Structure formats: structure tokens, C-alpha cells
Amino acid sequence: MSTVIKIRRGLNIPLLGSAERILQKPPLATEYAVKPTDFHGLVPKMMVEEGTRVKAGSPLFFDKYNPDVVFTSPVSGVYRQLVRGAKRRILEVRIEPHRENDYVDFGAGQPSSMSRDQITKKLLQSGLWPVIRQRPYSVIANTNDKPRAIFISGFKTVPLAPDLDFFVYNQENEFQLGLDVLGRLTDGDVHLSIHAKETGSKAFLEATGVRIHRFSGPHPAGNVGIQIHHIRPVNKGEVVWYVDVQDVIAIGRLFSKGIYDAQKIVALTGSEVLKPRYYKIIRGAQITAFTGNNIREEEDTRLRYISGDVLSGEKITPDGFIGFYDDQLTVIPEGDKPELLGWLIPKINKFSVSRTFFSFMMPWKKYRLNTNIRSGERPFVITGLYEKVLPMDILPMQLIKSVMINDIDLMEKLGIYEVAPEDFALCEFVCPSKIEMQSIIREGLDNIRKEFE
Amino acid sequence: MKALHDLLMNVKSRFEKGGRFEKFYRTFEAFETFLFVGGNVTNRGSHIRDAIDMKRTMFHVVIALVPVLLFGMWNVGYQHYLATGLDADFIDQFVFGLIKVLPLVIVSYVSGLAIEFLFATIRDHEVNEGFLVTGLLIPLVIPVTTPLWMVAVATVFAVIIGKEVFGGTGMNILNPALLARAFLFFAYPAHLSGDDVWIYTGLSEGQQLIDGFSGATPLAAIAAGEMQNFPSVMEMFLGTIPGSVGETSTLAVLAGALILVATGTGSLRIMLSVVAGGLITGLLFNLFAVNAYMEIPPYYHLIMGGFAFGAVYMATDPVTAAQTGTGKYIYGFLIGVVTILIRVVNPAYPEGMMLAILFMNVFAPLIDHYVVQANIKRRMRRVQQPEAEFVRK
Numbered sequence: 001m002s003t004v005i006k007i008r009r010g011l012n013i014p015l016l017g018s019a020e021r022i023l024q025k026p027p028l029a030t031e032y033a034v035k036p037t038d039f040h041g042l043v044p045k046m047m048v049e050e051g052t053r054v055k056a057g058s059p060l061f062f063d064k065y066n067p068d069v070v071f072t073s074p075v076s077g078v079y080r081q082l083v084r085g086a087k088r089r090i091l092e093v094r095i096e097p098h099r100e101n102d103y104v105d106f107g108a109g110q111p112s113s114m115s116r117d118q119i120t121k122k123l124l125q126s127g128l129w130p131v132i133r134q135r136p137y138s139v140i141a142n143t144n145d146k147p148r149a150i151f152i153s154g155f156k157t158v159p160l161a162p163d164l165d166f167f168v169y170n171q172e173n174e175f176q177l178g179l180d181v182l183g184r185l186t187d188g189d190v191h192l193s194i195h196a197k198e199t200g201s202k203a204f205l206e207a208t209g210v211r212i213h214r215f216s217g218p219h220p221a222g223n224v225g226i227q228i229h230h231i232r233p234v235n236k237g238e239v240v241w242y243v244d245v246q247d248v249i250a251i252g253r254l255f256s257k258g259i260y261d262a263q264k265i266v267a268l269t270g271s272e273v274l275k276p277r278y279y280k281i282i283r284g285a286q287i288t289a290f291t292g293n294n295i296r297e298e299e300d301t302r303l304r305y306i307s308g309d310v311l312s313g314e315k316i317t318p319d320g321f322i323g324f325y326d327d328q329l330t331v332i333p334e335g336d337k338p339e340l341l342g343w344l345i346p347k348i349n350k351f352s353v354s355r356t357f358f359s360f361m362m363p364w365k366k367y368r369l370n371t372n373i374r375s376g377e378r379p380f381v382i383t384g385l386y387e388k389v390l391p392m393d394i395l396p397m398q399l400i401k402s403v404m405i406n407d408i409d410l411m412e413k414l415g416i417y418e419v420a421p422e423d424f425a426l427c428e429f430v431c432p433s434k435i436e437m438q439s440i441i442r443e444g445l446d447n448i449r450k451e452f453e
Numbered sequence: 454m455k456a457l458h459d460l461l462m463n464v465k466s467r468f469e470k471g472g473r474f475e476k477f478y479r480t481f482e483a484f485e486t487f488l489f490v491g492g493n494v495t496n497r498g499s500h501i502r503d504a505i506d507m508k509r510t511m512f513h514v515v516i517a518l519v520p521v522l523l524f525g526m527w528n529v530g531y532q533h534y535l536a537t538g539l540d541a542d543f544i545d546q547f548v549f550g551l552i553k554v555l556p557l558v559i560v561s562y563v564s565g566l567a568i569e570f571l572f573a574t575i576r577d578h579e580v581n582e583g584f585l586v587t588g589l590l591i592p593l594v595i596p597v598t599t600p601l602w603m604v605a606v607a608t609v610f611a612v613i614i615g616k617e618v619f620g621g622t623g624m625n626i627l628n629p630a631l632l633a634r635a636f637l638f639f640a641y642p643a644h645l646s647g648d649d650v651w652i653y654t655g656l657s658e659g660q661q662l663i664d665g666f667s668g669a670t671p672l673a674a675i676a677a678g679e680m681q682n683f684p685s686v687m688e689m690f691l692g693t694i695p696g697s698v699g700e701t702s703t704l705a706v707l708a709g710a711l712i713l714v715a716t717g718t719g720s721l722r723i724m725l726s727v728v729a730g731g732l733i734t735g736l737l738f739n740l741f742a743v744n745a746y747m748e749i750p751p752y753y754h755l756i757m758g759g760f761a762f763g764a765v766y767m768a769t770d771p772v773t774a775a776q777t778g779t780g781k782y783i784y785g786f787l788i789g790v791v792t793i794l795i796r797v798v799n800p801a802y803p804e805g806m807m808l809a810i811l812f813m814n815v816f817a818p819l820i821d822h823y824v825v826q827a828n829i830k831r832r833m834r835r836v837q838q839p840e841a842e843f844v845r846k
Contacts, residue, residue, distance in 0.1 A: 233832075310499070312498075339489060354510070369501040372492065381622065383774070
């Protein structure tokens, strides 16, 4: 096997509330939602009327700029409600589920005996195409592109990360079938990254038809962007695709059973969860189905529900829906209480990478961190800090500044095509000036995309 | 705490839009955020944030300045009593220095912060914390005899011309504290150089200076070739020599350096490369020595004048230093080189640290430019490599 790619720079944020390896199957949620906002840059066009009965796999809406890409219902039931936000933007397409799941039959298929076009068509019809995303831009893959390679990260390093070995347990065949399907979509390689020490599942270790890369090191070693950078960076004009592990399994199920089976496992994590563990749900489930009374409710503490991880996840309401790509729900306290001389008095419950708090002396301690931002935004002052948490040959501060002045040429040269907002999440976390780097990177990517389309 | 916060919130409405003191909102806000870290929560991006903020960062630099400040105060008294030949114990010496130095600190803070608050109000942004450090640096890099009005003028000049015209903290090209010093140095040379300014003599009636009193700093002495007044290595290291308030003691500066490096606030990279630049240039001069100055052991340079102070507190200012890792080495090294060059070769200025740092401040963006270009080239080579070369052994 290949040598280990050691990621040396990065940071594991020690949070309380990682999930125990117990899998529960909660009852059906009262509602399911497909949220167009989960797909960056998507302008949805509805295909059904409110009140229509749908099956799992029935189309709900499509991408206005790429009508082939349809989004389908994860469950069978009735399309009840369209929730709109400011400027009538569609936020949620809500489905009320039936007790028994009816599936649209797309027909099983052997990827080896199908053409690339047939495979693409099947993925598009079933609504599974959006699980394939691309770099650059970190958006849904363009159906007309021929990707140079496809990348799959077989481990996660985000705070309170779910254990992907646990996800593929008992689904090894579907995972392998999914890999075979992806292999037909590119003339290049399918790269599967695993953790050098912690990955133990046969699904990963004995996967065939892929190139396996072993990584070690702190977060963001598990980010697919970091892995791509170290395996084979993206150049201007090139496109690579990436897919999450559970979505590879979903693709596998589509080809083995011929249905859009939207079941997935999510980890319920965070310091405010009483018993953090795993739940087998259907994509887009209302979270109340599994948060139940497993959340610590205190009189004077408001809570932040995050679909995803604390660094890059999406803020949702306590009765919101789990995001399309998310395999984790995190609940932490809000930090809306002012603190007397909070900048001056070092308390032991605060975490900092700088050695100006006590946390550096207690590497074993785990923290209950809240959402307090601690200060207003300032211009860049401190240098040399961001490089320590971005394990790429990219100058983070210079790249951010090039986006701020919208210098497209400079952004390209400094490596904007290789990055996604999530890769800058740690830079944003450590920033003493509280600069919102993930938004800035997203803005830069959007500007470049506009320029070339 | 609750009562205090309630009171603050009560008063706040008067400073908000439509309130009677609307114009002072930014001032109020500065005090409010000083007292309380607000209950603002993250909206976009990372939901949790590192506990560090600008206030705490700057506060640690201020802590790191405390050793030199305290030593400087004592040394002002010590030098005074030494010059006048009067008896005084440690407390007398310190109190004398305290009385002389404290006004400098207060004037610097008041005049500088006034400008900061004014600009924050005009530009409608939060008051930046950067001046907390600058305001303490200014009194430490000038002679104790500097008239207070000069301190005020220099501070105002440095904050406006050095910082605010560029957009405030984080945007400035030159180190504001050094700019204040440079302003005084060129505008009022008689007060910033020579042999008479470094020690507050302030003779009252019946007192007189002791015989053989010189008042010259080691740098001045050596430049003039007056080696009879030259202090011992130990005196220079400890700092019991004339000089600007905070610069004399290498020992106190090292204590500050330790705090900066241990807390990760100051760049060790820059500090070490300044020292390396100084030592190597000193050695080179030794090799081609034609006069007494060129012959002195290179490490003398580190303990004379403002070398140590500049290397630890001034060169490491993250805003005006080079911002790339490699750039920091080059930037620091060149500061060391230029300082020694000015000291030894230029007859007009006995001290070179201030000018060397300001000079390199100007060149820092250029250094960074080349480092960034190198990064771009390296990246281009990497992404354009043929696929095969990425197969790992």
C-alpha cells in the first residue's frame, strides 16, 4: 500500500459530546424537507403542485440553469407546503410521509454493462445526481463535464465527527457497487482516502477499482479538499468530483435495487445532547424525530442547532430539517450572555489555540463551547496564524485579501480553485480579528464563476 | 455584574441613534466592550470561535512591556541620583522615575486615544485596540526629558499620518510608535539626541553634577571614540546605562520576549533573524575593521542602544512586518544588517534601530511580494505536473 500522507498542520477542537457507537432507529418523522438552500447557487423550479402525492424518487423541482438535474422526494407521501423566505426564495419543500414507503422503480443495473450516458441518466432521474459535487466551486457537478478524477474521503476529522466505519457497516456491497458506478463516470481514477491508523472497515481497506490513499494528522486532514490538494491538486480548467461515503452507498443501492433509498445514518452530537449517538433516518427528516427528549434543556440557556458540524454546518431551528449532505446534527449552547471583562479574565472553560488562555496547558480537556463571537470584526492584524491550520501550499491571508479586492487573476494564482469554504473554517475559527473567511471564500468562488459563465 | 450591566444598558439608549449623545456612540461602545465581552453570537460560518480577540492579544503585548517599563522607571531614578551624586535607596530611585515617566505614558495614551476615538466616530467603526500597545511604546522609546507637549504632538502626528490616513489599525505601513519617535528625532533633534537628554538631571538649588559626568549613551561614546566612558558589558546587559526610557535593559527586554514568545503573541522568527543580521554584520565589520567602532565584539551591538528593544517589540509588529513566513526571516535579518550599518558607517546617527525598522517597514510589502510570487510559481509547477509524478513511492 502507498505511503502515509502526513498532515502536520491543523487543529482538533476538543469538544464535548461525540457520539457513542450505538445505532437507533427512530420513528418516522412528521415531515421531511428538501431544502434548495443546501445546494449553493441553485435556482429551483417547482415541478409539482401542493397537495400532490409523491413516491420516494418522484421529482419535486429542477435546476433552472440545468434542467436535467432534478431533485426528488426522499419519502413517499404528500407534498404539503412550500416555505418561502425573503424575496420569495424557496427555502423548504415539505413532504408529509406515508407510513409505508413507495418507491419509484428506476430499475436495477450493472454499471459494467451500462454506458456512461445511461449511468448519468439513471443518477439524474433518481435525484441522486446532486450527491456528486465538484471542485472548483464546491457545487453540484455539471453533467457535461468529464472529471479528471473522483475523490471520496473515507474518514472525517471535523469536530465531533461521525465514524464512517460505522456508516458502511453491513453495507459493504452497496458501497463497492457505488464505487464501481463512479468509476464509470471518469476516465481517470477514483481516489479513496482513508485514515492511516483508525480506518478499520473492510469496505474501505479492501475496496477495489479505486486508488487508496492513507492520511494521518489533525483536522482538516479528513476534508476532501485537503486530500485532493495532497493527492493531485486542481489546476485551472480542470474539474474533479467528490462524493460522500453514505452517498456512494445510496448510489450503490440505486443500482442494486433500482430505487432511491434515502436512508442514511446521522450522528447526534454536541455538549447539549444527553446521550450522543447514531440514528438511522431518511434524508431530510425533521430533527424532532430523533432529538426527542435527548437534549439538555435549561431554563436560561438557549441552544444552537446545527445541521452539520460546528465549523461549517448550517444553523437550523429546533424543529428544522437535516441538510441534504449532512450526516451530523450538533447542539451547542448559544453564547448570548455578556461577560464582565471577558477578554481579560482567563477562565479554564475557554479554548484557544493561542497560548494566552490556559487551554494549552490542558490538552486532555474537552470543552463546552458556545456561539459567542467575542468581539467585533477587525482588519487583519495577526499574521502567521492561519497557515498553521491550513495544511495546503496556499497562503491563506493573501488569498483572502485577493478576494476582498476581487482581483480574479491573483485569486487564480493563489489557488482559489483548490479551496472550498470548509477548508477555511479553521482559519475562521482561530482568527483574532473575527474575519468571516468562509463567506469571503464563497464570495470569491462565486465571482470567479460569474466571470467564466 | 448584573447590576453593572443593567446600568450600562440603561445608559446605552442615550448613545444610540436619536439619543442625546449619539455622537459619542463609538466612545461608549469602546468602554462597553472593554467592560463586557458582548453577547453577540455567530451568524455565518464557524459557529464557535477561538476565545482570543484583539483586546486580549494587545493586552499580552502590554504585559510583555511591563518589565521594561518598570526597569525603565527605576533606571530613570537611578541615573538621576548617579548624576547628581545624591544618596537614594531603591524606593527613592523608583519613585523618582515613576514621577517622571508616568506623565509621558498618560500624555501618550490620552492624546493618541483621543484621535482613535475621533476617527472611529467619523468613520463609524469600532475603536481598534492597536493603540493600547502603541501608547505604551511611545514613552518607552524617547528620552525621559522629552517635553510633554512634544509627546502629544508626536503621538497625534503618528496616529493620524502613520495610521489613520491608511485606514487605521491593520492598514498602516509604518510602525506608529517609531514614527512618533522619528517625528521627534527630525523635528526636534536637540531633544532627541546628544549627551544631555538621556538623564533627567533637574538640579535644584545647591545641587551639582558630579565630576566627570557625561550623560552620553554607549552608542554616542563609542561613535565619538570616547572609550573612557564606555560601560561594562554587564552594565549594558542589565541596563544601568543612559538611554531612552525602556530601551536600556537587555535583561528586561528578554523577559518581555519570553512572554511574547511563550504566549505566541510575538514572532520568534523575526526576533532571531534581527539578532542574526546584527551579529553577522558586526562580524563582517570586525573582519575589515579600520577603526575602534568596527572592532567591537558583535554582541556589543545587541546590548547597546535600542537593538534588543527594537528586535523584540518593534520589528515584530505584525502589521508593519513582513506577513509571510519566509518574508519574516528576510525582513528581520535585513533590519539587523541595516541597523549595524547605520550605527557604524553613518556618522550622523549614532543609533540605527529606528531607521532600520522604518526602512524595512517600507520594504516589507516588497519582500512579501517576492515570497508570494515564489509560492505562485511553486504552485503552478505542482498543479501542472503530469499525473504520473504524483504516484507516491
